Amino acid sequence: MPVxxxxxxxxxxxxxxxxxTKSLACKVRITAITDTMQxxxxxxxxxxxxxLLQGGKMRFMDLLREIDGIAAKMLSKELQDLEMNxxxxxxxxxxxxxxxxxxxxxxxxTMEPIIDEIANWGVFYRNRLHGKTD
Amino acid sequence: MPVxxxxxxxxxxxxxxxxxTKSLACKVRITAITDTMQxxxxxxxxxxxxxLLQGGKMRFMDLLREIDGIAAKMLSKELQDLEMNxxxxxxxxxxxxxxxxxxxxxxxxTMEPIIDEIANWGVFYRNRLHGKTD
DNA sequence: GAAACTAGTTTCCAATTGGTAACTAATGCA
DNA sequence: TGCATTAGTTACCAATTGGAAACTAGTTTC
Numbered sequence: 060m061p062v063x064x065x066x067x068x069x070x071x072x073x074x075x076x077x078x079x080t081k082s083l084a085c086k087v088r089i090t091a092i093t094d095t096m097q098x099x100x101x102x103x104x105x106x107x108x109x110x111l112l113q114g115g116k117m118r119f120m121d122l123l124r125e126i127d128g129i130a131a132k133m134l135s136k137e138l139q140d141l142e143m144n145x146x147x148x149x150x151x152x153x154x155x156x157x158x159x160x161x162x163x164x165x166x167x168x169t170m171e172p173i174i175d176e177i178a179n180w181g182v183f184y185r186n187r188l189h190g191k192t193d
Numbered sequence: 194m195p196v197x198x199x200x201x202x203x204x205x206x207x208x209x210x211x212x213x214t215k216s217l218a219c220k221v222r223i224t225a226i227t228d229t230m231q232x233x234x235x236x237x238x239x240x241x242x243x244x245l246l247q248g249g250k251m252r253f254m255d256l257l258r259e260i261d262g263i264a265a266k267m268l269s270k271e272l273q274d275l276e277m278n279x280x281x282x283x284x285x286x287x288x289x290x291x292x293x294x295x296x297x298x299x300x301x302x303t304m305e306p307i308i309d310e311i312a313n314w315g316v317f318y319r320n321r322l323h324g325k326t327d
Numbered sequence: 328g329a330a331a332c333t334a335g336t337t338t339c340c341a342a343t344t345g346g347t348a349a350c351t352a353a354t355g356c357a
Numbered sequence: 358t359g360c361a362t363t364a365g366t367t368a369c370c371a372a373t374t375g376g377a378a379a380c381t382a383g384t385t386t387c
Contacts, residue, residue: 085247089261091315092239092308098318102375105226113219119334127223130376135335156333156384169317173310174226180307181225184232187300236345253364264346269365290354290363 095173098144103129103137109174111147111163118158146170229307232278237263237271243308245281245297252292280304 099105103126110125111117117125123134138161141147146167150160233239237260244259245251251259257268272295275281280301284294 085259086261087316088243088247088312089240091312091319092243094315094318095311096239105230106223109222109226120332123334127220128376130378131335132337132377133375136375151334154333156331159334166321169314173307173314176307176310177229178222178225180303181228182221183303184228185225254362257364264348265365266347266367267345270345285364288363290361293364 098146099170099173101133101137101140103133104141105174105177107134107137107141108146108163108167108170109178111161112168112171112174116160116162118160122161141167232280233304233307235267235271235274237267238275239308239311241268241271241275242280242297242301242304243312245295246302246305246308250294250296252294256295275301 106126106129107122110122114121114125119134119138122138123129123131126134138147138149142149145164148162148164150162152158152160240260240263241256244256248255248259253268253272256272257263257265260268272281272283276283279298282296282298284296286292286294
């Protein structure tokens with residue numbers, strides 16, 4: 060990934076400053092981050108993906124019980140979003156009381172590195188907080 | 194990372210289902226993700242960190258010009274949040290018009306893998322959209 | 328026939344988020 | 358004197374987010 064910000068001499072003072080001249084690579088990166096965060100927007104999507112990545116095929120009620128604090132309305136809405144983005148599939152199973160299975164797609168599994176990095180950092184963060192007072 | 198969800202027989206029907214019995218590791222993971230996302234909350238923090246990680250030391254106005262669409266109020270507030278979490282430092286420089294330099298701390302640099310993964314995925318996402326129609 | 332389980336939907340409300348625009352305050356420059 | 362630059366702050370407002378609780382609707386079990 061090339062460096063994003065061009066260096067140039069300011070004419071007001073002689074310090075080196077970063078100008079408004081943005082490279083294409085920089086804009087691409089900003090767009091990329093915006094895209095990803097839009098797909099993962101909201102309080103719950105990462106948790107839903109995290110649960111499905113670890114638990115495999117799961118039903119609506121499974122997820123409702125597994126993801127602490129989420130309400131049915133939110134779960135329903137977030138699942139729809141994830142399905143629209145093709146990160147998960149929704150399959151109706153014709154059991155006695157009808158059940159619905161959700162599963163991460165192959166495409167959805169490409170999110171795993173992101174979620175893992177986020178989880179790793181959170182653990183690191185906790186350790187730093189009460190662990191060493193550096 | 195151990196598997197999160199315990200498998201158990203449901204007594205209502207004889208399918209294998211995921212119960213509400215969550216392992217400690219699972220709760221730790223959920224907490225970790227929540228922590229990280231709280232530190233990175235809002236529309237701009239990842240972009241600010243991204244800019245500072247690539248551009249090095251930058252001033253308020255540099256960031257305002259570099260990060261497309263952000264308003265001074267938001268930039269100011271997000272910088273304060275990041276500083277409180279010790280991800281960046283704020284240094285007042287005694288120049289003619291006073292300037293302020295922001296820089297990512299060593300601790301803040303531990304966010305780089307997350308941001309890179311997010312940026313990578315965003316690029317991958319764009320390629321998939323208009324590239325191959327699979 | 329009532330209760331319970333499935334997977335949601337609907338309504339209503341409160342808090343948060345974030346945007347615009349104007350303003351402060353100190354300094355430099357023409 | 359007046360405008361530009363620095364780094365913000367403040368006030369006001371609109372949209373989004375998300376939570377609680379009630380409700381739908383079909384099936385099964387007691």
